[in-house]
Amino acid sequence: MRTEFSANLQHYNTFGFAVKAAELCHLETENDIEIFASQLDPDTPWRVLGGGSNIVLRDDLPGKTAIMALQGKKILEATDSTVLIEAAAGESWHDFVSWTLEQNCPGLENLALIPGTVGAAPIQNIGAYGLEIKDVFHSLKAYDRHTQSWRTLFAKDCHFAYRHSIFKEEPQRYLVASVTFALQKPWQVNLAYADVLQRFKDLPAQDIKPRMIFDAICEIRRSKLPDPQVLGNAGSFFHNPVVDEKTYLQLKERFPQLVAYANPKGWKLAAGWLIDQCAYKDYRRGQVGVYEKQALVLVHYGEGTGQELIQLAQEIQAAVQEKFGVTLSIEPSILP
Numbered sequence: 001m002r003t004e005f006s007a008n009l010q011h012y013n014t015f016g017f018a019v020k021a022a023e024l025c026h027l028e029t030e031n032d033i034e035i036f037a038s039q040l041d042p043d044t045p046w047r048v049l050g051g052g053s054n055i056v057l058r059d060d061l062p063g064k065t066a067i068m069a070l071q072g073k074k075i076l077e078a079t080d081s082t083v084l085i086e087a088a089a090g091e092s093w094h095d096f097v098s099w100t101l102e103q104n105c106p107g108l109e110n111l112a113l114i115p116g117t118v119g120a121a122p123i124q125n126i127g128a129y130g131l132e133i134k135d136v137f138h139s140l141k142a143y144d145r146h147t148q149s150w151r152t153l154f155a156k157d158c159h160f161a162y163r164h165s166i167f168k169e170e171p172q173r174y175l176v177a178s179v180t181f182a183l184q185k186p187w188q189v190n191l192a193y194a195d196v197l198q199r200f201k202d203l204p205a206q207d208i209k210p211r212m213i214f215d216a217i218c219e220i221r222r223s224k225l226p227d228p229q230v231l232g233n234a235g236s237f238f239h240n241p242v243v244d245e246k247t248y249l250q251l252k253e254r255f256p257q258l259v260a261y262a263n264p265k266g267w268k269l270a271a272g273w274l275i276d277q278c279a280y281k282d283y284r285r286g287q288v289g290v291y292e293k294q295a296l297v298l299v300h301y302g303e304g305t306g307q308e309l310i311q312l313a314q315e316i317q318a319a320v321q322e323k324f325g326v327t328l329s330i331e332p333s334i335l336p
């Protein structure tokens with residue numbers, strides 16, 4: 001296991017905050033995971049990172065920080081109805097999606113261009129353009145710190161919901177080493193999302209190919225979201241809040257333009273719209289701000305701190321609470 005001390009994390013988080021990790025351990029094998037886990041004691045703070053695209057580094061990280069760097073991917077099994085594909089936790093998610101298409105195994109293309117690693121994808125049940133990990137998930141292999149043994153968790157064990165899983169309920173219990181996906185055959189195009197449907201509406205379904213969906217989604221995403229290589233960000237910073245029918249109707253009466261979608265639990269409000277109405281879109285304070293094209297995305301201009309970003313996020317939360325009576329919750333994990 002390769003270990004660095006007082007390591008700068010600027011290139012390990014997509015906000016680009018230049019904090020230091022007291023001890024940075026690069027986990028490249030399952031054995032490294034076991035060694036890392038065996039070194040943890042109750043007095044040592046620790047955490048595991050993938051690509052750092054869903055975290056805010058507020059300050060230097062004490063204790064031990066693991067970077068999940070396991071590599072490898074393979075087709076495990078293919079029947080007439082399903083293909084099972086396994087990828088190691090440290091693989092880049094986007095590169096993995098692209099590779100599955102090269103292997104003629106479509107089904108993940110709607111999740112193209114989401115930054116981060118394969119191992120982190122189940123943690124918040126990543127989702128975009130009408131698909132969530134839970135829809136294509138078979139199982140994962142994780143080291144369970146409670147039992148100090150390897151476990152296989154299936155979908156029913158993972159408690160998947162919108163941006164949620166058991167890994168959020170029991171943080172720091174599991175270290176995910178690999179994930180297996182079950183892709184259905186024959187492939188069926190997923191045009192659930194309006195922007196994608198619009199692009200393909202004039203084409204007969206049989207003429208639409210998986211790579212066309214992949215390319216379209218990459219193009220749409222690039223037009224809407226800042227590239228973290230250019231402008232630090234973690235994608236959507238707040239969850240879209242879900243409110244009950246009564247609250248929705250009251251809000252709709254007060255704000256007829258309210259953007260909301262029916263949801264099994266009530267109504268999902270567009271958090272970006274709520275923030276926009278509080279005049280925070282394209283707002284900048286020093287080295288942090290709100291993205292000019294999408295109020296849901298907070299950005300870092302290069303010389304700021306996670307603390308400054310959190311302060312701005314709290315101010316936005318307070319403004320939305322005051323105007324709409326709605327609580328916005330923060331999506332990325334705040335460390336330490």
Ligand SMILES: Cc1cc2nc3c(=O)[nH]c(=O)nc-3n(C[C@H](O)[C@H](O)[C@H](O)COP(=O)(O)OP(=O)(O)OC[C@H]3O[C@@H](n4cnc5c(N)ncnc54)[C@H](O)[C@@H]3O)c2cc1C
Binds near residue numbers: 048054121176226234
């Ligand atoms: C431009 C941009 C667009 C985005 N768009 C989307 C989107 O459309 N949909 C979406 O759902 N998300 C989106 N995200 C958020 C992010 O890309 C995903 O949540 C991604 O899965 C995070 O992966 P990561 O490897 O960077 O995880 P990290 O940020 O490193 O970690 C995230 C969390 O997972 C835990 N973790 C990471 N790896 C492991 C592991 N192997 N075992 C156990 N725990 C682990 C960490 O401890 C942390 O709590 C976007 C982010 C950006 C920057």
